[in-house]
Amino acid sequence: xxxxxxxxxxxxxxxxxxxxxxxxxxxxxxxxxxxxxxxxxxxxxxxxxxxxxxxxxxxxxxxxxxxxxxxxxxxxxxxxxxxxxxxxxxxxxxxxxxxxxxxxxxxxxxxxxxxxxxxxxxxxxxxxxxxxxxxxxxxxxxxxxxxxxxxxxxxxxxxxxxxxxxxxxxxxxxxxxxxxxxxxxxxxxxxxxxxxxxxxxxxxxxxxxxxxxxxxxxxxxxxxxxxxxxxx
Amino acid sequence: xxxxxxxxxxxxxxxxxxxxxxxxxxxxxxxxxxxxxxxxxxxxxxxxxxxxxxxxxxxxxxxxxxxxxxxxxxxxxxxxxxxxx
Numbered sequence: 027x028x029x030x031x032x033x034x035x036x037x038x039x040x041x042x043x044x045x046x047x048x049x050x051x052x053x054x055x056x057x058x059x060x061x062x063x064x065x066x067x068x069x070x071x072x073x074x075x076x077x078x079x080x081x082x083x084x085x086x087x088x089x090x091x092x093x094x095x096x097x098x099x100x101x102x103x104x105x106x107x108x109x110x111x112x113x114x115x116x117x118x119x120x121x122x123x124x125x126x127x128x129x130x131x132x133x134x135x136x137x138x139x140x141x142x143x144x145x146x147x148x149x150x151x152x153x154x155x156x157x158x159x160x161x162x163x164x165x166x167x168x169x170x171x172x173x174x175x176x177x178x179x180x181x182x183x184x185x186x187x188x189x190x191x192x193x194x195x196x197x198x199x200x201x202x203x204x205x206x207x208x209x210x211x212x213x214x215x216x217x218x219x220x221x222x223x224x225x226x227x228x229x230x231x232x233x234x235x236x237x238x239x240x241x242x243x244x245x246x247x248x249x250x251x252x253x254x255x256x257x258x
Numbered sequence: 259x260x261x262x263x264x265x266x267x268x269x270x271x272x273x274x275x276x277x278x279x280x281x282x283x284x285x286x287x288x289x290x291x292x293x294x295x296x297x298x299x300x301x302x303x304x305x306x307x308x309x310x311x312x313x314x315x316x317x318x319x320x321x322x323x324x325x326x327x328x329x330x331x332x333x334x335x336x337x338x339x340x341x342x343x
Contacts, residue, residue, distance in 0.1 A: 083324070126329060129330060175329065
């Protein structure tokens with residue numbers, strides 16, 4: 027499977043994603059600069075975390091107009107896999123590839139810690155290697171991760187099983203205490219209606235090797251590969 | 259020259275933690291009459307040209323696409339001729 031990892035000025039999780047894909051999973055992966063206009067035929071795209079354009083104006087607001095974004099939108103329309111992590115999630119929302127928007131954490135604090143999320147829908151191309159209700163330990167590092175959408179959008183996200191991950195406590199309960207940023211309905215990660223574009227605030231690429239303390243994120247990448255019938 | 263000002267505000271229905279923190283700080287300083295605070299942005303632009311209507315039409319699009327996110331924010335755009343130097 028051929029992967030593209032996009033680099034914006036201010037991306038800082040691009041190398042983590044590249045490392046996991048290439049060195050842990052043995053995938054063909056290349057960086058794509060934000061001023062490029064082609065994904066060079068990649069089957070899957072990672073929009074990585076960081077602070078694209080310094081997060082000026084709003085997180086992701088300027089990156090969505092980068093020259094590479096029409097190619098990302100085209101890949102999404104073709105049903106290719108698009109994975110936005112943290113700042114990548116913010117960019118995909120600003121670009122209209124995912125509904126809603128991410129705003130300042132309710133606490134006003136930048137949260138950098140390991141949290142727990144619950145797998146809500148294991149029947150997606152991003153979660154097929156997980157179990158329903160499985161609790162994952164994943165790192166977060168964000169100041170603007172509070173997911174906001176109107177009530178009708180939130181209802182539709184749950185009805186269509188587009189919510190893949192919810193913030194939860196260690197027992198898997200979606201309590202306010204288990205919600206690190208005030209996200210509505212504890213939403214941590216959602217897909218588009220077609221199910222090929224995922225945005226999530228936690229960092230699976232930083233939790234894909236045993237040495238890092240958690241490798242609960244690895245199955246997300248393995249799910250994408252197994253859904254594409256790729257054997258590792 | 260034309261001078262434009264865009265005020266971007268969080269929508270009333272969206273919880274504004276910054277405004278809430280500012281409101282509490284003001285109350286803490288003894289001005290308890292302040293009951294609500296909303297924190298937004300003020301963006302000032304200077305444009306070439308004299309045609310205010312044309313500038314407004316161009317900037318409305320920019321306000322909607324870039325300077326505000328309609329999911330969470332409202333904006334007010336005002337334009338006026340800049341003082342001649």
